[in-house]
Structure formats: C-alpha cells, structure tokens
Amino acid sequence: MADPTMSEPFAAERREIVRDSLGVGVATGLYGVSFGAVSVAAGLSVVQTCTLSLVMFTGASQFAFVGVAAAGGAPLSGALTALMLGTRNTLYGLKLAPLLAFRGWRRAATAQLVIDESTAMSMTRESRGEARTAFLTTGLSVFVLWNTFTLVGAVAGNLIGNPRTYGLDAAVGGAFLALLWPRLADPRNRVIAVCAAAVALGVVPVTTAGVPVLIAGGVALLAGLLTRSATDPTELPGR
Amino acid sequence: MTWLAILGAGVGCYLLKLAGVSLPARALEHPVVERVADVMPVALLAALVAVQVFADGTELTIDARAAGLAAAVVALLLRAPFLVVVFVAATTAALLRVVFPGW
Numbered sequence: 001m002a003d004p005t006m007s008e009p010f011a012a013e014r015r016e017i018v019r020d021s022l023g024v025g026v027a028t029g030l031y032g033v034s035f036g037a038v039s040v041a042a043g044l045s046v047v048q049t050c051t052l053s054l055v056m057f058t059g060a061s062q063f064a065f066v067g068v069a070a071a072g073g074a075p076l077s078g079a080l081t082a083l084m085l086g087t088r089n090t091l092y093g094l095k096l097a098p099l100l101a102f103r104g105w106r107r108a109a110t111a112q113l114v115i116d117e118s119t120a121m122s123m124t125r126e127s128r129g130e131a132r133t134a135f136l137t138t139g140l141s142v143f144v145l146w147n148t149f150t151l152v153g154a155v156a157g158n159l160i161g162n163p164r165t166y167g168l169d170a171a172v173g174g175a176f177l178a179l180l181w182p183r184l185a186d187p188r189n190r191v192i193a194v195c196a197a198a199v200a201l202g203v204v205p206v207t208t209a210g211v212p213v214l215i216a217g218g219v220a221l222l223a224g225l226l227t228r229s230a231t232d233p234t235e236l237p238g239r
Numbered sequence: 240m241t242w243l244a245i246l247g248a249g250v251g252c253y254l255l256k257l258a259g260v261s262l263p264a265r266a267l268e269h270p271v272v273e274r275v276a277d278v279m280p281v282a283l284l285a286a287l288v289a290v291q292v293f294a295d296g297t298e299l300t301i302d303a304r305a306a307g308l309a310a311a312v313v314a315l316l317l318r319a320p321f322l323v324v325v326f327v328a329a330t331t332a333a334l335l336r337v338v339f340p341g342w
Binding site for chain 1: 256296307332
C-alpha cells in the first residue's frame with residue numbers, strides 16, 4: 001500500500017479505492033431492503049420508515065428503533081436505544097475529522113455520511129485525497145442505495161401481509177447478531193455480550209418492552225467506568 | 240408520538256455525528272470514553288439479539304425465532320454476507336411455522 005513512487009500509480013490507486021468503496025457501498029445499501037421490510041412489519045408506515053433511513057441513517061440505530069417498536073415498547077425507549085448506539089459515530093467523527101479536514105457547509109453535509117462502513121474504508125488511507133475519495137464514495141453509495149432499498153423493502157413488506165408467516169420477526173434477531181458478530185472476535189467483547197444478554201433477559205419479566213435493552217446499556221456504561229483502574233494502572237489522576 | 244420519536248432520534252443521531260467531526264480531537268480523548276464507546280455497541284446489540292429472540296412482551300419464550308437465530312449463527316460461521324444471514328433466519332422460522340403452526 002505505502003508506495004514511495006506516488007505519481008505514476010496514483011491514478012490506479014485511486015481507481016482501486018473507488019472500486020473497493022463501491023463494493024462495500026452496494027453490499028451495505030442492499031440490506032436496506034431488510035430494514036424496510038422489518039420496519040413496516042413493526043407497524044411503522046412507509047413514510048416513517050423512509051424518514052428513518054434519510055434522517056437517522058445509521059443501520060444499527062434504525063434496527064434498534066423498529067425492534068423496540070415491534071416488541072410493543074414505547075417510542076421513547078426506541079429513541080434512547082437508537083441514540084445510545086449512535087454515540088459510536090461521534091467517536092468515528094473525532095477520528096475522521098483531522099483526516100478529512102472538511103470545513104463549513106461541507107462538514108455539515110458530510111457529517112451525515114459518518115457511519116461504520118465509510119469510517120472503516122477511509123481510516124487507513126495514506127493521504128487526505130485518498131481518505132476523502134474512500135469516505136465520499138463509500139458514504140454516498142451507501143446513502144443512495146440504503147434509502148432506495150429501504151423504500152423497496154417497505155413497499156414489498158406492506159404487500160406481503162402477516163410478517164410472522166415470512167419469519168420477519170426472526171429476521172430482526174438475525175440482523176442484530178450479524179451486526180454484533182465482527183465485534184465478537186475479541187474475547188472480552190464475548191463476555192460483555194453474554195452479560196448484557198443475561199441482564200436484558202433477566203429484567204424482561206419486570207419491565208416494559210424496550211427497557212431491558214436500555215438497562216443492559218446502563219450496565220455496560222457502569223462496567224466501562226468501573227474497570228478504569230483495572231485496565232489502566234498507569235493512568236495518572238488529572239493527567 | 241411515533242413521529243416525534245423518529246424525528247427526535249433521527250436529528251439526535253445526526254447531531255452526534257456532527258459533534259464528532261466538529262469537536263476538537265482532544266475533547267473526548269480519554270480512556271474511559273474510548274472504553275465505554277467500545278463496550279456500548281456490543282452490550283446493546285447483544286441485549287437486542289436476546290430480547291428480540293427470547294422475549295414475548297414480558298414473558299420469556301422459546302419459539303421459531305430461536306431456531307432462526309441458530310440458523311443465523313450457522314450462516315455467520317460459514318461467513319455468509321449480512322443479507323444471507325437475515326434471509327436464513329427468516330426462512331428457517333417461516334418454514335418451522337409451516338410445520339408447527341402457532342410456534
């Protein structure tokens with residue numbers, strides 16, 4: 001990747017970045033169809049479903065929002081879960097900002113494209129130009145396709161009748177597991193996942209739908225705060 | 240109420256992104272923030288999997304959704320792409336319900 005003779009292979013490298021980014025964009029955008037179908041099955045209208053994809057535009061949060069709605073939870077619980085999941089995009093943005101260096105309206109416009117895929121594709125680039133190419137190609141292709149296929153899925157989902165017949169309720173669990181899967185490579189994350197699942201199921205009988213997930217998130221927050229001294233013995237108070 | 244939640248959470252998620260690209264890089268440069276941000280998606284997604292599959296209102300149940308999840312695990316172990324995993328989970332549950340209606 002780090003080629004010292006930059007001028008000649010530059011165009012070829014740029015083409016390769018565009019091709020890889022479009023590949024990720026198409027693969028990600030296509031599964032907007034599953035979000036669209038699951039969302040209308042959860043009782044949201046086609047317009048509400050498409051609004052989520054346009055305005056929220058971050059897959060895990062969107063699935064969480066409609067997942068809580070499907071379980072009969074309060075919209076506020078769904079909104080809070082979506083926002084908690086959305087905080088990771090803030091971290092992505094902090095890491096991307098010096099790399100991309102967009103200013104003014106460009107920064108406000110491109111902020112919407114800060115998602116898992118665009119971050120992963122641009123973080124490792126050698127130059128600002130390459131990072132911007134990867135970020136914009138991935139982000140825009142996901143945005144266009146995700147929104148298009150959300151509409152397709154929502155319209156199709158509305159036509160097929162009872163979603164349980166097609167196992168759409170089981171599709172949601174599968175979708176969350178697929179989003180979680182890459183993070184389970186880390187053994188510590190596997191422990192966290194099992195604990196969070198146990199906590200959430202443990203409080204299901206004593207809370208309303210949507211709340212167990214928020215409680216699991218709260219426990220994770222506490223764990224993150226409390227493990228501080230254990231994982232960072234060298235950290236000085238006040239730094 | 241649903242619209243309010245959709246727009247509130249949607250705009251909120253955009254503002255979380257905008258804050259990230261606007262704040263100085265050092266603003267949240269703290270090990271605790273990094274760790275919580277690392278742990279949070281894992282915990283939330285795992286809780287969502289559990290609740291989506293094993294909860295029915297305020298009861299815990301095992302039905303066709305659990306079989307769908309097991310099929311999804313197999314698909315993921317075989318490195319299937321996202322859409323295939325979702326399709327396999329749904330189809331497994333749907334087929335089981337053909338055999339055992341009401342499951």
